Amino acid sequence: MSTTFAIPTLETDRLILRAHCEDDIATEKDFFASDASKFVGGPLPPHRAWRSIAMVIGHWALRGFGFWALEEKATGTYMGRVGLWFPDGWFEREIGWTLMPHATGKGYATEAGFAARAHAYETLGWDTAVSQIDPMNDASKAVARRLGAIFEQHFEDPEYGTIEIWRHPGPDARNSSTGKGV
Amino acid sequence: MTLASVISTQRLTLRRPDPSDLPVLTAFYMGPRSEFVGGPYTENQCFEKLAVLLGHWLIRGFGRYVIQLGDKPIGHVGPLCIDATKAPELTWTLWDGTQEGNGYATEAALAMRDHLLKDQNWPLLEILVQPANFASVRVAEKLGAALTEKPAPDWYSGCLTYDLTTACFAGASA
Numbered sequence: 001m002s003t004t005f006a007i008p009t010l011e012t013d014r015l016i017l018r019a020h021c022e023d024d025i026a027t028e029k030d031f032f033a034s035d036a037s038k039f040v041g042g043p044l045p046p047h048r049a050w051r052s053i054a055m056v057i058g059h060w061a062l063r064g065f066g067f068w069a070l071e072e073k074a075t076g077t078y079m080g081r082v083g084l085w086f087p088d089g090w091f092e093r094e095i096g097w098t099l100m101p102h103a104t105g106k107g108y109a110t111e112a113g114f115a116a117r118a119h120a121y122e123t124l125g126w127d128t129a130v131s132q133i134d135p136m137n138d139a140s141k142a143v144a145r146r147l148g149a150i151f152e153q154h155f156e157d158p159e160y161g162t163i164e165i166w167r168h169p170g171p172d173a174r175n176s177s178t179g180k181g182v
Numbered sequence: 183m184t185l186a187s188v189i190s191t192q193r194l195t196l197r198r199p200d201p202s203d204l205p206v207l208t209a210f211y212m213g214p215r216s217e218f219v220g221g222p223y224t225e226n227q228c229f230e231k232l233a234v235l236l237g238h239w240l241i242r243g244f245g246r247y248v249i250q251l252g253d254k255p256i257g258h259v260g261p262l263c264i265d266a267t268k269a270p271e272l273t274w275t276l277w278d279g280t281q282e283g284n285g286y287a288t289e290a291a292l293a294m295r296d297h298l299l300k301d302q303n304w305p306l307l308e309i310l311v312q313p314a315n316f317a318s319v320r321v322a323e324k325l326g327a328a329l330t331e332k333p334a335p336d337w338y339s340g341c342l343t344y345d346l347t348t349a350c351f352a353g354a355s356a
Binding site for chain 2: 019020021022025045046047048050051053054055056057058059060061062087088089158159
């Protein structure tokens with residue numbers, strides 16, 4: 001096996017989904033230092049935030065898929081990450097999203113979520129996908145709903161405690177990969 | 183200049199880590215030998231450890247190598263740089279206690295030292311060691327590293343910090 005692999009670049013109307021770079025990590029460190037990261041394992045000190053992002057990137061090498069950095073086309077600004085996630089011990093293969101505080105309220109998680117899900121179904125051949133959401137994270141549940149996912153069950157994660165499993169429409173569901181006409 | 187993808191020493195080969203290292207890395211991080219590096223860890227955390235190892239290479243273009251004895255991976259060695267404003271740390275770990283006492287960690291760390299400071303002209307490496315980790319303290323001394331008074335970072339409290347530059351060993355090498 002080899003660590004040689006390519007992180008594909010995807011594009012939506014307003015976003016570029018690409019590999020992370022060092023500048024993105026600086027933004028992530030600020031995010032992890034703040035209470036805004038409470039639903040994704042934070043707050044974390046800078047050295048642990050860096051490791052957290054290094055892990056996000058290394059996941060690509062281990063699984064062949066992972067989280068993309070979201071770059072706003074209009075400004076080039078780092079907005080957060082959306083992607084496909086399945087580390088050892090995870091409930092099931094997941095579509096995940098985490099926006100930086102300056103990026104919320106614009107529909108970016110939903111827009112990138114559709115692109116990530118289309119990649120999972122059309123390129124990787126996944127037959128289903130879930131999203132794991134903290135029961136208190138209403139903003140994230142709203143994204144899941146907009147993506148057409150529905151609440152399925154609770155799951156006791158050894159690290160994160162009780163989380164909600166939201167099930168996405170499958171690859172054959174009408175328009176599940178485009179979001180158009182839903 | 184990019185780092186060598188493979189470094190050969192008299193008895194060892196240093197190579198970039200890859201996904202196939204997960205089982206042996208997991209055995210180490212779940213075992214008692216990981217106590218000096220924050221362990222033992224859960225199996226799921228071991229996956230994360232390898233992902234961090236791989237991710238570091240992808241972000242920085244350098245990282246820690248796997249030490250290979252014949253076809254057996256026995257540890258890792260190399261530069262770690264979490265905070266780009268600070269000097270990279272030179273790290274080494276033998277995963278399996280039965281490999282201790284043969285000078286493998288020293289041999290691997292010497293090769294890394296020479297590649298980074300001589301071939302690549304890096305100005306400074308730091309070495310962080312817990313004082314109770316006698317084996318690693320000895321390796322630091324064999325590298326010629328100079329003990330400093332630098333305070334331990336928050337994330338590794340109680341550790342000793344050594345500086346390693348070419349000045350530390352220029353007189354001793356051929």
